[in-house]
Amino acid sequence: MIDPHNLPKHVAIIMDGNGRWAAQKNLPRIAGHRRGIQSVREIVTFSRKLGIEALTLFAFSNENWNRPAPEISQLMMLLERYLKQELKTMMENEIRFRTIGQIERLPSSVLRMIRSVEEKTEKNKRMTLILALSYGGRAEMVDAVRRMMEEFQEEKISIKDLDETLFSRYLYTQEIPDPDLMIRTSGEVRISNFLLWQLAYTELYFTKTFWPDFRRKDFLLALLDYQGRERRFGLVTEQVSHPGIPRKEGSPGTSVKRLLEDLQGGEEREF
Numbered sequence: 001m002i003d004p005h006n007l008p009k010h011v012a013i014i015m016d017g018n019g020r021w022a023a024q025k026n027l028p029r030i031a032g033h034r035r036g037i038q039s040v041r042e043i044v045t046f047s048r049k050l051g052i053e054a055l056t057l058f059a060f061s062n063e064n065w066n067r068p069a070p071e072i073s074q075l076m077m078l079l080e081r082y083l084k085q086e087l088k089t090m091m092e093n094e095i096r097f098r099t100i101g102q103i104e105r106l107p108s109s110v111l112r113m114i115r116s117v118e119e120k121t122e123k124n125k126r127m128t129l130i131l132a133l134s135y136g137g138r139a140e141m142v143d144a145v146r147r148m149m150e151e152f153q154e155e156k157i158s159i160k161d162l163d164e165t166l167f168s169r170y171l172y173t174q175e176i177p178d179p180d181l182m183i184r185t186s187g188e189v190r191i192s193n194f195l196l197w198q199l200a201y202t203e204l205y206f207t208k209t210f211w212p213d214f215r216r217k218d219f220l221l222a223l224l225d226y227q228g229r230e231r232r233f234g235l236v237t238e239q240v241s242h243p244g245i246p247r248k249e250g251s252p253g254t255s256v257k258r259l260l261e262d263l264q265g266g267e268e269r270e271f
């Protein structure tokens with residue numbers, strides 16, 4: 001049973017395993033990335049239907065710039081096409097789009113597309129979709145410190161103002177609350193420089209499923225796992241409420257099977 005009142009508000013995902021998915025099928029890596037976009041579509045619209053408030057997807061890391069040039073340009077092409085095609089879905093579903101990362105490093109046509117989608121979806125309130133692009137957690141912190149030092153020099157802030165709240169305002173994520181759940185696909189059990197500051201108290205979920213195979217059912221399994229956790233934030237059990245404790249028979253909730261049945265016939269368009 002999924003408890004609709006104990007859903008994570010913010011889910012972050014390291015979408016990994018596209019290349020291995022393709023290799024398994026003797027296909028080029030790009031085929032894996034292309035198929036991965038179908039998972040993106042499915043997880044975005046499903047998250048919106050479930051009422052999740054923010055979804056952050058790690059799509060391209062700072063380190064990924066070191067991949068072979070042809071793979072990078074194919075990824076950029078897919079990204080541009082995704083944004084162009086998904087604007088309609090974002091508007092229909094009232095999804096606000098934004099990015100985190102050093103996006104000025106992206107090709108100018110992609111950058112223009114990002115700005116345009118950000119602008120057009122700015123007023124959408126039902127869910128925020130955050131793409132981490134050209135993103136690195138360490139670079140984010142260094143960028144934050146640089147901006148703070150500039151403002152310090154300009155006497156806009158003083159040392160006594162510095163605390164965790166102030167620091168986090170200089171991060172790319174700014175007003176976005178920290179993720180409650182972080183999912184990584186493909187079997188790798190590492191953070192790979194993703195949201196280093198923001199993941200401090202996030203529940204982590206790792207699955208062996210490759211990203212192109214990660215669909216609604218897999219997402220629900222991750223949510224179920226999350227709902228079984230007790231988030232203590234350093235306290236002891238007696239001090240925290242018990243959303244993770246299984247409810248009594250007959251209490252409200254939505255069965256995974258029903259959710260899947262309701263949502264049958266989702267978008268399986270070829271990209």
Ligand code: IPE
Pocket residue numbers: 015016017018019020021059060061064075186
């Ligand atoms: C994730 O899949 C997508 C990106 C990092 C852009 P990978 O391309 O890393 O796939 P694997 O890890 O090689 O299987």
Ligand code: IPE
Pocket residue numbers: 014015016017058059060061063064188190192
């Ligand atoms: C992490 O995946 C980045 C993205 C999913 C965009 P990688 O495939 O780049 O991570 P490592 O190199 O295996 O740690």
Ligand code: MG
Pocket residue numbers: 016017018
């Ligand atoms: Mg990978």
